[in-house]
Amino acid sequence: MIKIDSITKTFASQTVLDSVNLEIEDGQKVLIIGQNGAGKSTLMKAILGELICDTGTITINGIDPTKDRKKALEFLSFVPQTPPPLKLRVDELCEYSIKSSGSNLSDIKAYLKDLELDYDKEAKKPFYKLSGGMKQKVLIAIALARKSNTIMFDEPTANLDPEARDRFLELLNAKFKDKTIIFISHRISEVKGIVTKVVEMDLGKIVNERRIENE
């Protein structure tokens, strides 16, 4: 369970997170929505322990990510909005994740296959030379293969074509029903059919929270 209790963060004179309270139960599929600059990515950074808030607390299964980041990150996988320009080859990147997280190559390959990317064909290419959509697929497969119980995606479908987006959602629905999943997206339609709760942010505040029934 993720518990966010009254967090506030101010940069210079701008309050980008303003007394944010949120509880995410195990297995929930949460969409965080809001306009550019609403504070969505900043909230994710706070959950990941990358950002220390001015006030308030966050716990991931009881662990404060700013105090024991290593332990908190065992529970979390994250796919960023912008893939980093890594010079590592795809196989080296996968190897690095396998070593640091205890995942395995056959899972990564299987998820890439589900996303219609042939690992063997791309393995020797430097990551930065892949197309935007291919990079996103590699990062998604690596994140899914980690054994964490929560997966966070910042705009996961931004670089995916409609067919790849459908495959990504099918994969989550088929194999990740038990995981806690947090999406940031501008459109509910991008993650339709999977989300169980929508959290709307505006100017650093949560302005609306609603549950969604998926048939």
Ligand SMILES: Nc1ncnc2c1ncn2[C@@H]1O[C@H](COP(=O)(O)OP(=O)(O)OP(=O)(O)O)[C@@H](O)[C@H]1O
């Ligand atoms: N390190 C920082 N220093 C100063 N201001 C920052 C920093 N990080 C974020 N901000 C500001 O905080 C506000 C919220 O940014 P954030 O990236 O969280 O928004 P967002 O909701 O994710 O937006 P988008 O939909 O455009 O990705 C913005 O006004 C941004 O300029």
